[in-house]
Amino acid sequence: MDWSAPIDAYCERLGPQFWAEPVNAATNGAFLIAALAAWMLWRRQARGDAAVLFLVGVVACVGIGSFLFHTVATRWAALADVVPIAVFIYSYFLLAMRRILRLGWGWSIGATLAFLAASYGVAPMLSGVLGSSAGYAPAALAIFGVAAVAARRCPPASAPLALTGAVFVISLAFRTSDIPFCPSFPLGTHFVWHCLNALVLYLLIRVLVLVSPAARSGNLTGATGT
Template structure:
């Protein structure tokens, strides 16, 4: 495979130039802003949260990788885009099993592995319906599944998680609709995915930091 081959997958791109996707490229700053504000919240915690800090760093990498893809538009840049997102999804799933659902490490790791395998199996099927957005659908389903179980395991977190799940579905709709609106809106809608998804990642980290507090503090 030629990792330097050009990739043209978004409505806004009309040529090979570095700034052929200016809106898509610049809106990746939303991920850096999300990482910055999450870091500010992390610094205010009474104790340092290693899991949250790791996720904050990954969010920053998501912004950098996506910027590379929407400027260089090559296969290797595409890998730099999707790998940090995949790392965030599966790291967060593991930490959610541990903190939100209060499972032990080995069951949490086993469920995370199962989630990863299920995503690989479902991705191609969902891709027929949602195109390249199909790979993100299992993450949306996972948010709602964790929110459902959290009603019994961590009730204070159930509604916030479900709300983030709804926001993620909205952001996914804008990602999926990018090429569909292209004839009438040449900029496309992928940039809205960046902005909303940055908010999703920020809110997920905030929820995880809440999950590290005692129940009384979470209720407050």
């Protein structure tokens, strides 16, 4: 496989040049802003929670990887784009099972593996409708599913998760409409996906901070102003 082969996957790109997707590239800054906001939240309310801090770092990597893909636009850059996203999805799901649904580690790991398998099974079935966005549909369904179960097992997390799921569905709509609306809107709509998805990642981390062991124990070191 030629990892340097160019990829033209989005409406805005008109050529192989580095800055051929300026809006798509620049809006990856939203992920860095989301990571910074999430880090500040972690520092105030969940300092010491290494798992949440790990996810904050992954969000920053999502922005960097996506920037590479929308500038270099090669196969290796596409890998740099999708790997951090996958790491976030499955790491977050594992933590959601453990901290929101309060499952043991064995059940949490088993559920995560089942979700991984189901994701690869469901996505191809939806590709005819959602195109390349089909891979994200299982994640959206998972957010709503966890929100529904959390209504009993962890009520404070339920409504915020449902709201986050709604924002995610809207962001997916913009990602999916990028190519279909390209003839009438040459800029494309992928950049809106970046902005809204960055918000989604921040909101997801916010839910974990809400149920973080550090926050629940009152270990809010950041609240002292240090």
